[in-house]
Amino acid sequence: MRNREGWGSVTWWEMVAVCAAGVGAGAINTVVGSGSLITFPVLLATGLPPVTATVSNALGVVPGSVSGAIGYRAELAGQGRRILKLGAGAVCGGLAGATLLLTLPAAAFERIVPILVGLALVLVAVQPLIAGRLRRRRERSGGRPRADVGPLLFCGLTLASVYGGYFSAAQGIIYVALMGLLLDEPLQRLNAVKNVLVALVNAVAALFFLFVAEFDWTAVLLVAAGSALGGQLGARAGRRLSPRVLRSLVLAVGTLALGQLVIR
Template sequence: MSALDQLAILAAGFGAGILSSTVGVASLLSFPVLVALGIPPVVANASNSVGLIPAGLGGSIGYRTELRSHRHVTGVVMTCCAVGAVIGATLLLALPATAFEAAVPWLILLACGLVGAQPWISSWLARHRHEDDGPRHTMTAATTAFALLTGVYGGYFGAGAGVMMVAVLALGTDLDLRFVNAVKTLALLACNLVAGAIFVLVADLDWRAVVLLSLGSVGGGYLGARIGRRLPAAVFRVAVVGAGVAAAAFMF
């Protein structure tokens, strides 16, 4: 690996860290760079998951104020993603990828549609809820189940997992989008931590790529959190949808 290649991975890690803490499609940038530099796809995928752990750490530190506002939801989402990531990482290592990967871009596009339509869907749900029902600041069984499925996908591949989590929380709760963005970043960290631990034990990794991604992504993750907490809700929603469509196009 040349010095230019190493610089490209370092820059990809920094950019992926920013994307992780803002729109949640970090792998859209870092994974293609690793593959383009000749790293086999499965090795690149596993190395990418491990290398982006610092991005989640940096982003979560940057969002620490928002994450304290709804501790119960934060705990449920982290647990769902940790458990789901075990299943997803196991699927990646044990099963052929072709069938699941064929569905991935459609899942991302569905999540994009849900995020984009969330204001109208939430308004419709509000009109049909009982008048005595207050704001939905807790996780229902259905929302928890979909968060778990998002964790499975995050452990398996991860590109667009942040978009999916935003869709799940934006539709299943009435929580502020800044908190949703913060907990989405923490959810991606949980997925990468658990899946990464499995990959370190049983998968082939390109450790030079892991280290370079880690060095770049920690600063990018923190900077992304500073940017993300200042994004107006409408701008954040448009950015998530745009990034998700790009992720789906890449997967196609």
């Protein structure tokens, strides 16, 4: 366990546990999201203070986010313009969230985070029903399906990125929920965009933390090594899932994440 003597007193089993948590987080982040709900408690268990654990985790999961996005590169084909638009909002939102983490009291987001995650899960669950109704309405009116980024989606994802820069758990679920509701695209292609946006938010938050926040390099490197491997494993498994199975997995992991957030 980490104590006042620092990571020099940490055991090999604790180091293995942190690295393994990174693998799990990288895989789950790529397929669904909420991987930080694995690494964050493990880092706390080693004795890291909450803010230091949050910052170290944010730095450590960046390689996993990038690895997962690379693993989904086939599903990213033809989405360059969309990613540029949404990515700009993700970078701004991520930087704002990282700033809030270091300026607001720790309890500032505790009440709103479970509400956001709960609403996202509801949207994911009812998205096929809503999409079906919108499709039938377009067919009756002769309208075209929305394939571009509108103001509502841009603002929604930018705000979600503020949350992601502050506390990244379940941000991917919120992204998928918003895009699934407002874009007419297969779930796997939306998941690919989600991975890029998460990578951008994590990267900009990590760069900010490098200069202004306290973190632990040992924890960062252990999580980074694990998450990079987990990102590739998650991409290989996730791309093979059917939309129904992927949606069910999102709901299952998101429900567990919501439960953990409520009881914290």
